[in-house]
Amino acid sequence: MANHSDLQKVAAALQEAGRLLLLAHVSPDGDSLGSLLALRYVLLRHGKQVEVYVEGGVPDRYRFLPGAETVIASPGQLSELPATVVVLDCGEWERVGLQAERFAGLPVVNIDHHRTSKGLGIVNYLDSSAAATGLLLFRLFAYWQEDLDPALATCLYTAIAGDTGFFRYSNTTAEVHQVTAKLLAAGAEQALVYENLEARSWSHLKALGLVLERLASFALGKGAYSYLTAADLGRFGISVADADGFVNYPRLLMGVQVAAFLIEVEADTYKVSLRSREPVDVSAVAALLGGGGHARAAGCTIKGNIEQCMRQLEAAIHEVSNVKCCMGS
Ligand SMILES: [Mn+2]
Structure with missing residues (x-):
């Protein structure tokens, strides 16, 4: 649990600011977008000038979120330098998609x-x-004694539902349910959120067919993975963002401790999504490969063809756990 004084300091820094720029990570998800738009909503209530930047803009399935139409998608559209920068759901400048130097000397708040x-x-x-991150914002808004309304509750609900897999993952604590009950009581549009977040395109489902066909084991059967190449993306007409969620399929396999999904984002460069069960900490695996995340969900980017990437991944898993690795399929 974070220190309450950290929450108070963040609250004070936000209240002192006049103009703010809100940032999160590239490949935005429900938590980052719900959190950005929830904080925007509350800061506007407080009379602040607020800009929200998301590299590449808001993916279609999140366009229903209140305020999504105000999100700035390219750096050239940002107004003058803001007084305060807020980075949400992200701990590295590289993942924000803007040069850190741009913000040198500006006060930065990180949640x-x-x-x-x-x-x-x-x-x-x-x-x-x-x-x-939406849960941390809920605590901040509770500290400010903010009124919840349907728009704000829907943003926070999207954040929490997104990162808990609609209240199924092991991070779904009593606090998650208590907060969610308050969001529903305030009018969070849960069916709208579910329909939008779970909707998939034809091309996504067709590509999923290939992803399932390619499922293979590694690390002596303790791991399962699949992948899509850049050529596959072209064939199915899907973007990297459309391929979101494929890692959840190898994770479904009984007995699998590490699930990996690799997608070729440029020639011989794979974006790797990792999921795990006890005892493997995939945030440590990802960190070894230059990425980051959580114990049960993390990611990184690896250079090489699929076999080379898998070898690096196995070596990293071997280094941080007692899972014995060797390539298999
Ligand atoms: Mn998150």
Whole structure:
């Protein structure tokens, strides 16, 4: 549990700011977008000037979120430098998609729940035991005694539902359910959130067919993985963002401790999503490969063809756990 004084310091820093720029990570998910738009909503209530930047814009399935239409998608559209920068759901500048130098000398506030986060800001509110950044914002808004309304509750619900797999993952604590009950009581549009977050395109499901066909084991059967190449993406007409969630399929296999999904984002460069069960800490695996995340869900980027990437992944898993690795399929 994070220190309450960290929450108070973050609250004070936000209240002192006049103009703010809110940032999260590239490949935005429900938690990052729900959190960005929830904080925007509350800061506007407080009379602040707020800009939200998401590299590449808001993916289609999140466009229903209140305020999504205001999100700035390219750096050129940002107004003058803001007075205060807030980084949500992210602990590394590299993942924000903007040059850190751009913000040199500006006060930075960081609110995050990734285990690998060290704190980017002058003030930081970090709690890796929290299921979602949205939960940290709920605590901040409770501290400010903010009124919840349907728009704000829907943003926070999206954040928490997104990072808990709709309340199924092991991070779904009593606090998650208690907070969610308050969000529903305030009018969070849960059916709308579910329909949008779970909707998939034809091309996504067709590509899933290939992902399932390619399922293979590694690490002596303790791991399962699949992958898509850049050529596959072209064939199915899907983007890297459309391939979101494929890692959950190898994770479904009984007895599998580590699930991996690799997607070729540029020639011989794979973005790797990792999921795990006890005892493997995939945030440590990802950190060894230059990435980060949580114990049960993490990611990194690896260079090489699929066999080379898998060898690096196995070596990293071997280094952080007692799972004995060898390539198999
Ligand atoms: Mn998150």
